[in-house]
Amino acid sequence: MTDLTIKTLTDPVFLTAILVGIAVFATMMTLLPAFGGDPLKTRMKAVALERDELRAKQRARLAAEAERRSRGLREQQSTGMRNIVDKLDLRRLLADENTVRHLKTAGFRGQNPMTKFLFFRLVLPFAGLSFAVFYIFGLGVMAEKPTMIRVFACIGAAYAGFYAPVVYVTNRATKxxxxxxxxxxxxxxxxxxxxxxxxxxxxxxxxxxxxxxxxxxxxxxxxxxxxxxxxxxxxxxxxxxxxxxxxxxxxxxxxxxxxxxxxxxxxxxxxxxxxxxxxxxxxxxxxxxxxAAALPPKLTVPMILFFLPVLFAVIIGPAIMQLRENGGFFGDQPKATSSSSVE
Missing domain, CATH: 1.20.81 (Receptor-associated Protein)
Structure with a gap:
């Protein structure tokens, strides 16, 4: 058995076959990257793509969490307001194209500003009426006035609450x-x-x-x-x-x-x-x-009320003080001596 193994290992044909196999394997390993591409680049590209995907997912998750934290209570409030507005159909009653345009001009875009606008137009009249009734009838303010005038004052407070959102939006749009x-x-x-x-x-x-x-x-x-x-x-x-x-x-x-x-x-x-x-x-x-041309007429009344009195006081004040020290306009004059007393 040992002699057979030694004879096989020393056989030139066997040795040639082993060497040819090793050469073929080495050649294949050498030429394989040329046909299959650079594995390092492929792996780096795959890692980069996976990293970008993970980064995008992480960024989206963080943005969603931040948005949820910042808008949690506000969304709840907006949802409650939206339910009230939708149930009462306030968009059809109180809103039109001009309202939407005014809100856009004031910088309020989207559905939430419209919902809040309609909600406050519904709530503020009752709030103004309640405050006016408590202030006038509860605290006894305007007690000397007739009852009808006090009732009209309460109604005026309710109207003021109804138009307060419109005034706010108009002022915001103007600014x-x-x-x-x-x-x-x-x-x-x-x-x-x-x-x-x-x-x-x-x-x-x-x-x-x-x-x-x-x-x-x-x-x-x-x-x-x-x-x-x-x-x-x-x-x-x-x-x-x-x-x-x-x-x-x-x-x-x-x-x-x-x-x-x-x-x-x-x-x-x-x-x-x-x-x-x-x-x-x-x-x-x-x-x-x-x-600039409209400035002089606007300055006329302030000058008459504030500048001219001070200017007159500065100019005429010293003269009046000097006259008072000298006895006034009709102060005592020295008497002329008669000729008889001199003699």
Missing amino acids: RKESIKRAWPDALDLMLICVESGMSVESAMRKVADEIGSQSVELAEEFILTTAELSYLQERRQAYENLAERTGLEPVKSVTQALIQAERYGTPVAHALRVLSAESREARMTEAEKK
Whole structure:
């Protein structure tokens, strides 16, 4: 058995077969990466994809948790308000297209602001009436007045509560319009510079929003929202029209119409922005001149009530004090000596 094994191991044919097998195996191991690709790159790519997926899932989970924590109580309140509004059908009774437009102009978008608006219009009249009844009849205020006048005062408090949300939304919309109107010429100049430098309208709006935020947060918010709408709406015209509707300003409507016409007919956007920018600057200068021209009549009454009395006191006061020290206008005069007494 040992002799057979030694004879087999020393056989040249057997040794040649072993060497050929080893050579074939080494050749296959050498050429396999060339045909199968780089395994390291494949593994690194798979790891990168899996890492991105895990990171996206983790980020979405954290964002959902933060959103849930920040909106927990608010969503419960909104749900209760929504149930009351839906049961009483207040949208059909108290809301119309003008209400939605006013809320958008004031910066309230979505269904929750509309629900809260209608809910407070329902609740505040009863709250105002209850407070007025307690204040007038309970505490005895206006006791000397007739009962009918006191009842009318309570009804007036209820009406005030009913229109209080409308007044709040109107004031909020007015302040928001003023903020956008003051910053609009500067924003238009910045947009013109960005467009002339070769940037697209979306990139220009995003850049202007970053720069104009220190002057008007409302305008920066509108630019960011318009940029988002330009990216996902099917028609860009709708995004520009939404911007004009949310702001409710004529200069903004003019610019949006110019952008719509420029994209429809292929005219240069920079030329239209340059003309509108010059018009906005002139309009702002004209408004400043009007305010300056209206200043003297407004200062007449304060000057008469506050400045002139102090000025008269400063000018005439020392003279009056000197006259009082000298005996007044008709003080004692020295008597003239007669000639008889001298003699």
